[in-house]
Amino acid sequence: MKRRAFLQQASLAAVASYASIPSWAKTPSSSFTRSSTAEQVTAGLNLTGKTAVVTGCNSGIGFETMRVLALRGAHVIGTARTMEKGKAACGQVKGKATPVALELTDFASVVACANAIRAMNVNIDMLILNAGITLADWQQVNGIEKQFVVHHLGHFILTNRVLDRVIAAEQGRVVTVGSGNHRDAPEGGIQFDDLSGRGWHKKAYAHSKLANGLFSLELSQRLRNTRATSNCLSPGPVDTNIRRDLPASAFPPNLKTPAQGAATVCYVAAHPNLKHVTGEYFADCNPAQQSAYQTDRAMAAKLWEVSARLTRPYLI
Numbered sequence: 001m002k003r004r005a006f007l008q009q010a011s012l013a014a015v016a017s018y019a020s021i022p023s024w025a026k027t028p029s030s031s032f033t034r035s036s037t038a039e040q041v042t043a044g045l046n047l048t049g050k051t052a053v054v055t056g057c058n059s060g061i062g063f064e065t066m067r068v069l070a071l072r073g074a075h076v077i078g079t080a081r082t083m084e085k086g087k088a089a090c091g092q093v094k095g096k097a098t099p100v101a102l103e104l105t106d107f108a109s110v111v112a113c114a115n116a117i118r119a120m121n122v123n124i125d126m127l128i129l130n131a132g133i134t135l136a137d138w139q140q141v142n143g144i145e146k147q148f149v150v151h152h153l154g155h156f157i158l159t160n161r162v163l164d165r166v167i168a169a170e171q172g173r174v175v176t177v178g179s180g181n182h183r184d185a186p187e188g189g190i191q192f193d194d195l196s197g198r199g200w201h202k203k204a205y206a207h208s209k210l211a212n213g214l215f216s217l218e219l220s221q222r223l224r225n226t227r228a229t230s231n232c233l234s235p236g237p238v239d240t241n242i243r244r245d246l247p248a249s250a251f252p253p254n255l256k257t258p259a260q261g262a263a264t265v266c267y268v269a270a271h272p273n274l275k276h277v278t279g280e281y282f283a284d285c286n287p288a289q290q291s292a293y294q295t296d297r298a299m300a301a302k303l304w305e306v307s308a309r310l311t312r313p314y315l316i
């Protein structure tokens with residue numbers, strides 16, 4: 001074989017084998033680990049002049065994320081279910097933190113929250129969709145399973161209503177706090193034919209976290225001609241209030257502290273390593289494997305369409 005043809009074939013083979021590597025394996029990795037803390041992963045970063053929105057700022061991972069981003073100089077707009085809770089949380093933070101009320105089951109509250117953020121006239125460098133619940137029983141909001149409403153539909157409205165501010169930022173990032181638990185979603189993935197939870201409510205937390213991952217994936221597609229990115233992450237099992245309604249048997253050993261749980265959130269939100277990374281999924285501050293459902297682009301696109309239909313009166 002002639003030398004040029006050989007080289008061409010070799011480089012084509014290299015391209016083909018690179019293309020067959022899953023995207024998570026090509027995403028830059030870091031030296032941070034499961035035990036790294038949010039302060040450690042942001043050490044040396046100067047976030048002065050940046051604005052972050054953190055939902056669920058009064059507890060657990062959200063509070064620690066707000067605290068550390070503010071410590072690094074960012075202005076954090078922290079949401080809580082009531083203004084009182086938001087004020088109390090923001091008051092404990094060293095740096096600039098502004099409370100806004102947000103009740104994700106009440107879409108009028110989501111609209112009011114978005115309007116309050118817009119009225120601050122700032123670009124959003126980091127939109128961190130963190131607020132969440134785990135329910136041991138079957139609950140619904142207007143006939144739709146409640147965790148899907150809180151984790152996905154509420155955040156879907158909020159994101160859509162402030163997305164232009166994320167796009168306008170120098171390098172805006174939407175960070176969705178998902179879960180490794182997305183792997184336990186019901187057979188078939190998102191239950192488009194019946195979102196009530198009937199027949200699958202025992203897997204409803206996993207279903208809603210799969211929705212988080214698919215939302216993040218579709219958003220990355222929709223942002224592809226902008227500077228903004230969208231990534232999802234699992235904080236890992238963390239010792240927070242979210243476990244308050246669960247039986248002790250649901251507590252895995254060796255839970256992370258909130259400081260460790262907020263590390264991947266802060267890493268994905270602020271670390272310069274990830275400036276050009278979008279549509280990915282992280283755990284322990286590194287790219288991570290996800291289920292086939294969570295990388296299903298057709299399911300992600302359908303979820304966006306269905307969510308837009310369900311929330312139409314509340315979108316811009």
Ligand SMILES: NC(=O)c1ccc[n+]([C@@H]2O[C@H](COP(=O)([O-])OP(=O)(O)OC[C@H]3O[C@@H](n4cnc5c(N)ncnc54)[C@H](OP(=O)(O)O)[C@@H]3O)[C@@H](O)[C@H]2O)c1
Pocket residue numbers: 055056057058059060061062080081085102103104105129130131132133150177178179180234235236237238239240241242243
């Ligand atoms: N902890 C873990 O092991 C773990 C594992 C994987 C993923 N995650 C994810 O991490 C995120 C943060 O959870 P966390 O562990 O830090 O729990 P957390 O300490 O219970 O904090 C959850 C936050 O979300 C808020 N929230 C709950 N329901 C809401 C609603 N309807 N509207 C607005 N805000 C609401 C809570 O407000 P209140 O304080 O008023 O209830 C609180 O501020 C969640 O998305 C969760 O799914 C956690």
